Amino acid sequence: MNSLINTAVKPFKATAFHNGKFVPVSEENMLGNWSVVFFYPADFTFVCPTELGDLADNYAAFQKLGVEIYAVSTDTHFTHKAWHDTSETIGKIKYPMIGDPTGAITRNFGVMIEEAGLAERGTFVIDPQGKVQIVEINAGGIGRDANELLRKVKAAQYVAAHPGEVCPAKWQEGEATLAPSLDLVGKI
Numbered sequence: 001m002n003s004l005i006n007t008a009v010k011p012f013k014a015t016a017f018h019n020g021k022f023v024p025v026s027e028e029n030m031l032g033n034w035s036v037v038f039f040y041p042a043d044f045t046f047v048c049p050t051e052l053g054d055l056a057d058n059y060a061a062f063q064k065l066g067v068e069i070y071a072v073s074t075d076t077h078f079t080h081k082a083w084h085d086t087s088e089t090i091g092k093i094k095y096p097m098i099g100d101p102t103g104a105i106t107r108n109f110g111v112m113i114e115e116a117g118l119a120e121r122g123t124f125v126i127d128p129q130g131k132v133q134i135v136e137i138n139a140g141g142i143g144r145d146a147n148e149l150l151r152k153v154k155a156a157q158y159v160a161a162h163p164g165e166v167c168p169a170k171w172q173e174g175e176a177t178l179a180p181s182l183d184l185v186g187k188i
Contacts, residue, residue, distance in 0.1 A: 002110075004124070004132045009037075010108040016070070016096035017080040025070065025098055027130060034067040034157065035126040036149065039111050039119040043075045043083040043090075047143045051121075053089040058146040067153055069095040074118055076101045111137060123149060125156055133160075 009027045016025045029035075038055065040048040055062075055069055062069055073080075077099035083090045084097070098105065100119075106112040111122035123144060125134035133156045138144060155167040158177065165177040168188075178188075 004110065004135055006131050006133070009126055009130050009132065012105045012108060014098045014100060014105060015077040016098040017077045017084060018096040019094065022077050022081075023096065025096055029068075030070075030126050031130050032128050034065065034128060034153065036062065036067060036069045036153065037072060037109065037122075037124040037126060038069060038144075039072045039106060039109065039122040039124075041113075041116075041118040041121070041140060042073055043079050044087075047121075047141065048073075049087060049089045051143050051146075052093060054144075054146040055149075056089075056092040056094065058150060059094055061150055062153070065150075065153060065157065070098055071095060072098040072100050072105055072119065074100050074103050074106055074112075125149075125153055127156070127160060 009030055011027050013024065013026045015022050040051060042048065052071055055071070059069065071093070077097070080097040080099055084093060085091070100106050103112050103117065106119045109122055109124060111120040113120060121138040121140060121142065121144060123134070123136040124132050127133050134152055151172065154173045155171055158167060159165065162177070165179055167177050171177065
């Protein structure tokens with residue numbers, strides 16, 4: 001698999017269920033602000049609602065950072081609406097849920113499980129220029145953590161705003177960063 005880091009999001013057009021409506025969404029929606037594209041296998045499943053509910057519970061924190069979340073599965077936008085209307089956990093979601101029944105977006109991001117027609121648990125952080133800055137793909141049985149994703153988004157935003165600095169492991173907002181130089185080689 002070729003890395004998507006620093007590559008532009010490929011063009012797409014889709015329909016999302018968002019705030020009680022069906023709305024068009026494309027890669028152009030991601031330009032000018034930070035985005036998280038959050039792929040999951042399917043609606044009405046087991047691990048997926050725990051992840052999407054966790055994102056819903058932390059959505060205000062993402063919004064405070066200027067980040068929009070886009071949940072994507074190979075279900076239709078109609079299925080997303082039905083799930084939203086029938087699940088207490090999914091009913092909390094305020095971010096767009098993109099339907100990708102053809103799998104085009106899922107393939108663009110390299111997370112299609114072809115034999116199943118489902119998406120891997122892929123997480124992509126996109127910068128305001130539409131370029132991928134973080135890629136994380138988990139096995140189907142391993143759920144993701146919105147707080148860890150928030151930490152990574154903050155680190156990506158910090159590095160973007162402070163050229164020449166990098167965030168070490170476990171970096172938290174407000175902690176010291178590093179400025180890579182010859183003087184640091186072998187001293188960390």
